[in-house]
Amino acid sequence: MISKSTIDTVFETARVEEVIGDFVQLKRAGSNFKGLSPFSDERSPSFMVSPVKQIWKDFSSGKGGNAVAFLMEHEHFTYPEAIRYLAKKYNIEIEETEQTAEEKANTDVRESMYLVSEFAQKYFHDTLLNSEEGKAIGLSYFKERGFTNETIKKFGLGYSPEIWDAFSKEALGKGYKLEFLESTGLTINKERLIDRFRGRVMFPIHSMSGRVLGFGGRILGNDKKAAKYLNSPESDIYHKSKVLYGIFMAKQAIAKQNNCYLVEGYTDVIQFNQSGIENVVASSGTALTPDQIRLINRLTKNITVLFDGDAAGLRASIRGIDLILEEGMNVKVCTFPDGEDPDSFAKKNSYEALLQYLETNAKDFIQFKASLLMDESKNDPVKKADLIRDMVTSISKIKDRIQREIYIQETSRIMDISEQVLLNTLAQLVQKDITETGKKIKEEQKAFEVVKNENPVATEKIDVLYELERKIIEILLLYGNKTEEFEDVLLKTNEQGEIEQVAEMKEYKVYQRIYLSLQEDEVELANPLFRDIYNDLIAFFHQNENFSLENYLKELKPEFSHEVTDILMLEEQQSLHNWEGQQIIVKLKDQTIGQYVSETILTMRWFLVDRIIEELKSEISSEPEADNTEPLSMAMDYYKLINAFSKKLGRVMSRYSN
Known part of the structure; x- marks a missing residue:
């Protein structure tokens, strides 16, 4: 298992724009970089990389995250694989801690196939350079082609012995499982084990990140029945139509x-x-x-x-x-x-x-x-x-x-x-292409109309609560550790001995204000993902007195990365959905953070109370003899609360507009 100190060093050293630049052509776009999405077929760049925040966002697919998340998405690496890749890229020595039996058992199938393929590449390369058969047949062939030792090493060229099961026996002896030797196509298991590439010089085929996906093997003998070139079969890690050699x-x-x-x-x-x-x-x-x-x-x-x-x-x-x-x-x-x-x-x-x-x-x-x-x-x-x-x-x-x-x-x-x-x-x-495309679109629309008529759906409306909860997460990410002034309403005794409400300005950390406000209202975020991110963020703030967004993103859980990076990359983009008309606050340039936080919390309270009022309304009976005293009384009390929110929102906005 990779030590935490190694992981920390990797995150501190790796630059997201450098890592992604190895896979995607990036061009400067202001303080960011942009490029074509590596996850979808597009012609207009929608893939953004932020060197400042050390994150990326693919707006065409919705994916996003840090450098590790990119490698996990693009190269299908596990988390440890991504860390190892970055450590190798930046020449960082990996410090290992002992792996538990459970961790070993959890190594997935794809990773096992990669490990088998990488072992095979090293085996074939070593056989080429150090065995008598490899040197006499394989190495002499490559030398005749004019390849230098440096080139042979760079491309990882190798040789598979003529013996029927030489590689399979070696791999099994090293503890590699037969199921993965078969699934990668390296071993054919019939009445006996047979090496697929026996008696061939070997060309390992790498992914864009350098992982061994499969092999091409060239026969050197005069067997006319055998194919001159033989490739690895299709597998979970090797798809011939999606790979380019070199x-x-x-x-x-x-x-x-x-x-x-x-x-x-x-x-x-x-x-x-x-x-x-x-x-x-x-x-x-x-x-x-x-x-x-x-x-x-x-x-x-x-x-x-x-x-x-x-x-x-x-x-x-x-x-x-x-x-x-x-x-x-x-x-x-x-x-x-x-x-x-x-x-x-x-x-x-x-x-x-x-x-x-x-x-x-x-x-x-x-x-x-x-x-x-x-x-x-x-x-x-x-x-x-x-x-x-x-x-x-x-x-x-x-x-x-x-x-x-x-x-x-x-x-x-x-x-x-x-x-x-x-x-x-x-x-x-061109018209022919347009017509054919039009026919396809009409057919798809017709199919959609059938489904639509069978399952009528109301016009999509903005989910106000979703957007408000998303704003809470945005505020915590961007401003959570900042200290701001907030209005506190306290009960005090005046000179006449009467108890009255007095507004005072007090300083809080933004995350503390949000946490205390939601605790006071006994409110839990409704969206499960936002709730998990909120709890994770609050825990991180409590455990780290000097909060750093960069440090939080280093430890960001993969299941949070898409939503978190989406929020961060859209930080400065003004909404096109008329949020104000939907009672959703959008931070304007002339607003302070304190105002933004107060407005968002008050608006969320307003929305939740409004929802309670609607529930009470549904309980009011239209029957002449019905007693609606209780729901009407409660509804009136809540209306007074909304009136108080309205006045308070007015004070918040006017206080900062002067």
């Missing part, structure tokens, strides 16, 4: 260079990286997917797709370009000379020569499509028309109208055809 090593370079080179194979990535070009990832031999594109989109808007000189596969490969355009990204394409691929070309050329080639030969996707398909159409008018339609189809995928216009002009120039014809074709395609 993303962990490339993410910082992609963000820095504001461009990502996209290749096909593992060795393409490794050779480029070794040559000095690190902003490169691979789709690992699969057709490019929207999820893979979105992974890049979090780091940059620019993709350069690299194809080898084999023209036969180009036509099928360029289908991925339309997918990239649909995601609102900018695409360039670069091909290598006949007989060359990114791996071989990078191996033969220096960093400067490789970079120069890429910059010189990277073409806009329109130019690339034209040059590729023109050879096929030659002097055939029908084929040329198909080519033009193909190019306009790609342009129709672009969301930005200005960009579409520019590409139409470029296509007109290249293909020697009038812009008007192209614009008409484009309009037809």
